[in-house]
Amino acid sequence: MTAIIPTILASDFDGVICDGMVEYFEVAWRTYCQIWTSTKQIPSDELASKFYSLRPVIETGWEMPVLIKALVEEIPEETILRDWVNITQTILSQHQIKSSEVSSSLDKLRDEWIENDLEDWMSLHRFYPGILDRIKNILASDVQLYIVTTKEGRFVHKLLQKEGLDIPREVIFGKEYKRPKYEILRELRQKADGSEVSMWFIEDRLNTLQLVQQQSDLDDVKLFLADWGYNTPSERVIAHNNQRIDLLSLGQFGQEFSKWAK
Secondary structure, rough: OOOOOOOOOOOOOOOOOEEOOHHHHHHHHHHHHHOOOOOOOOOOOOHHHHHHHHHHHOOOHHHHHHHHHHHHOOOOHHHHHHHHHHHHHHHHHHHHHHHHHHHHHHHHHHHHHHHHHHHHHOOOOEEEOOOOHHHHHHOOOEEEEEOOOOOOHHHHHHHHHHOOOOOHHEEOOHHHHHHOHHHHHHHHHHHHOOOOOEEEEOOOOHHHHHHHHHHHHHOEEEEEEEEEOOOHHHHHHHHHHOOOOEOOHHHHOOOOHHHOOO
């Protein structure tokens, strides 16, 4: 039976709490231009729109400039949705470039941007409607909130501080931990005091939830797919039909915990 109130609520950041889509496109475009074209160009609104709609296919950051390359080459959107893994490998092979090189270029451009104009970088992030108020309510409750994300923890902390949420730095587990999210969830549960531990985990990536689901020692963790995040309609159908995963709407997130579960 599902607990009505968790003792631990772990949440992803990008795609659940914060929408960094504009920043994703901007840094991906800069990286694309550095790798594939020597002339500075202004991306079209149409290209940005297609990138936003296809963002859910991205598993790791280096794929973002490759997605722009695929769109510039006019690979159909339905083909990208269906065969993205093979498309990435084909593009890398055709242009004799490694994913690590794309990743290095993207990270360097982002680091330079943050170092030179942190405020500008932060301005391209927005928080989903009602999320900040809900987090404030959770922080005021007995529920222990943790943020488990692939974004660097220091930037998550700065973005939250900018909105008046001074969450302790130690409850933010970011990219710097270099461990799968299921390992961090395991550690959080193990160090929790008492035997009556109820952990809930909110994530917008179906694949991440499925990896947690594969861990037999985490079979009592309640899993939620945020339907407002970076996922596709087909992924939401899969989640809906999965007995371990609850499909969570933004409206439900703003309500009491008892309204969340199936």
